Amino acid sequence: MIIKQIDTFPLFYRLKEPYGDANGYKYYRTCYLFRIRTQSGIEGWGECIDWLPTLEKGFRDRVIPFLLGKKVTDRAHLITTIQKWHDRIASGVSMALTEILAKIAGLSVCDLWGGKRREVVPVYASFQSYSEDNDWINQSIKKVETVADAGFQKMKIKIGGKSFLEDARHISSLVKLFEGQIQFALDANQSYDLFTALKWNAFFEKSSCWLWFEEPVPLQNHSAYSLLRSRCHLPIAGGENIQKPNQFIANIQAGSFDIIQPDPMHVMNIDTFRNILQLARYQKVRVSPHTYDGILSRFYAILAQSCLPAWSKMEGEEIEPVEWDVMENPFTTLLPVDPIKGIIKVPSGVGIGVEFDEKQLESLRWDGSSY
Template identity: 65%
Template sequence: MKIHQVDTYPLFFRLKEPYGDANGYKFYRSAFWFRIRTQSGIEGWGECVDWLPVLEKGFQERVIPFLLGQPSTKRLQLVSTIKKWHPRIAAGVSMALTEIAAKKAGMSVCDLWGGKRWPKVPVYASFQSYTDRPDWAGHSLRMVEQAVADGFRQLKVKVGGKSLREDQQHISSLKAMLGGQAQAAVDANQSYDVATALRWNRLFESGGDWLWFEEPIPLDRADSYRLLRSRCPIPVAGGENLPGPKQFLPLLQENAVDIMQPDVMHVNGVDDFRDTLQLARHFGLRVSPHAFDGILSRCYALLAQSCLSSWSKMDGEEIEPVEWDAMENPFTSLLPIRPSGGSVTIPEGVGIGMEPDPQLLEAYRWDGSSYG
């Protein structure tokens, strides 16, 4: 079970039209896939995100030389070392080594983790609401309308990148258009202070079709989140960039959030991700994984969520939704999983139950040229 080969697949796609959130516009999508193969021929796939030149150089000069010849069974030790160099690479290596372990045992990743509880996991359509169009709000509404027509009953849109007046007009129009057909989350990407965040209460109090208010203020202000949570009429959510369970503790100790949102690619590995999900359950909280950046990491979020116990004893409660990138992203097609009726059926078979499309991996391979 020693690691024999590591192949890298840096991927790049320039968007036809830029879109974004309160942090700015995206002009391209990128991803970094890699395959780890053992001497016996068992393969596992990983994914991470960062500046592609940094990732390629890091793999070729440090990560691959370190991994070659190592026992693939020492996943926790290998990930612990790599996370000191690059935590997001460590997260991807964790995925690949988890899949190798499952394939070696002849079982699915879910069975390796104790078996899935939920054969289907709900997903919410996640939108980057801003474009450079003069009618950006109308364009946003049309995208959401199409998602509802496609079967999504939960969705997330962005605020914080325009004036409060413009954003609230957009969300008021969205709520009127939905007419109770779908629930909406509002994500501010840490754009406000408490006083400004509370100015959303008027809208939130006007109806019950809200999922949550996501990261309205900087996440390092746990005391401010506690104050906001005590006055906000809808659930408060956050945590997509926190690297592990330890970093969630201040929010939990302050009773600062209703919903935790770890991201597989932002924590220090799949094991830390699953520990974070379980931490939410220990505190009696809901957990709805963030998974915008990549389809393989989203797959692992879905697999982990399918193995998680219910947050409530109430009859009829289903597992919390996982984020589904609803924007232009050709890398979503790398794996053959798609939502249907607002949920994803968890694949069967050994490992993650599917393989990436080799032709697409080559078609979107980054050519090494400069981009920005």
């Protein structure tokens, strides 16, 4: 169980057309995948995200030299040490070592975690709603139509990047077109003050097609979130960039959220991610993981969600949905995990139960040039 080899796969893809949210436009997508292999040939995959030159240098100069020759069973110590250098790399390493340990035991990752509670997990279609085209509203509607035709019934739409009136026209058009067919979450990416956020109540009270209102105001404004929860007609969701359990506890105690949204790549490691999911259950708060940036971290969130107890006795064994990126992004197809009508069937094979398309990995490899 000694680590013998680490292969890295820095990935880069330039988008055909930019798309974005209230934080700005994306012109490319990046991801950093890596494979850890033991002396006996057992391997596990990890994933992280950051500026590719930073990750490449970090792995070559520090992470790889540190991990080579170490025991996989020293996982906790290895992850804790790497956390001091780079939190997101540590999270990725925790994924890879978890998969290796599951394979050594001849188990699936879910079995290693105590077993699945359900065979399928729902996902919602996550959009980046804005484009640079003047006719961005109609472009957005066409994309939603395409995804609706594929069977998704839950979707997240971006707001906060345009004027309130322009965003309102967009959302009104979607509600009118898909009323009774689609449930929508609205994500403002912390763009509003409390007064503007509450203006959306006029829309929320006219329809029952809503899922939640995501991060409408700056995250550190606990008092605004507490007041918003008492006045808003929708559940309030957030927390994708929160890194530590105690930070989630502070937000829950402050009454900030009805739904927390931890991201496997943003918290300290995959065990911490699972602890945060369980923390939500202890506090009777719903949890819908944020997983926009990578296919492997998204898959780990799906595995973790399949093992999680139901939120409420009234919900039976139903579970909250996981985010699924439906924008132009070839990284999504690197694993053979495809939603059917917004549902993912959880595999039962050893480890994570699926294999990467290594030919496609090589085709997307970053060439080291500036971007």
